[in-house]
Amino acid sequence: MNRTLMRPRARRSRRLIDGMAALALLGGLAVLLGVQEKKTRVSLAGRGEAIDGDSLRLGGRELRLDGIDAPELHQLCEREGHPYECGRLARRVLAERLARGSVSCDVVGDDRYGRGLARCKAEGKDLNAALVREGIALAYGAYANEEAEARSARRGLWAGSFERPADWRRRHPHP
Structure with missing residues (x-):
């Protein structure tokens, strides 16, 4: 859907969802790196x-x-x-x-x-x-x-x- 046609409230909700997805991705990467670090010989x-x-x-x-x-x-x-x-x-x-x-x-x-x-x-x-x-x-x-x-x-x-x-x-x- 074209974001310019979205209502302001829908755009804020979409940005919030995108931000939460980005945080979840970063958190997952941090966990993965932490696990990887512990496995380093x-x-x-x-x-x-x-x-x-x-x-x-x-x-x-x-x-x-x-x-x-x-x-x-x-x-x-x-x-x-x-x-x-x-x-x-x-x-x-x-x-x-x-x-x-x-x-x-x-x-x-x-x-x-x-x-x-x-x-x-x-x-x-x-x-x-x-x-x-x-x-x-x-x-x-x-x-x-x-x-x-x-x-x-x-x-x-x-x-x-x-x-x-x-x-x-x-x-x-x-x-």
Whole structure:
């Protein structure tokens, strides 16, 4: 419809609708940009320090290895009828891998505690996958093939019995 032929009141209504549509579009763009910003990957590299079997400190930031779950630091497991400190073993294995040289991590998001969720490489190899393949950690949303390989070879945790770390945490809540 030709706007010059519209009545003044109809023109004001049309301008109001056009203005609201423009604001909605701008708001949608702002939300989209905000979401996009949160998904931007951050890369860190350097010497890492093991906190536990699936967490490390790198570049002044605490990171949780994405897609895996290792026994908690004070968790015990069993092998050949004897308990062993599988949580401390997991931290030691991660510490040994980190001590070999520089590690590079892509931070892909944050967990509910504000730690960066990271996919890391040590010696050019996927660190997260290696820990699961060795049976030191379990697949937790990723690395199912590596877990199946460790399980069938009875490596690490799979050589004995253990409680899944998520179940152990539920039974032993953090103070």
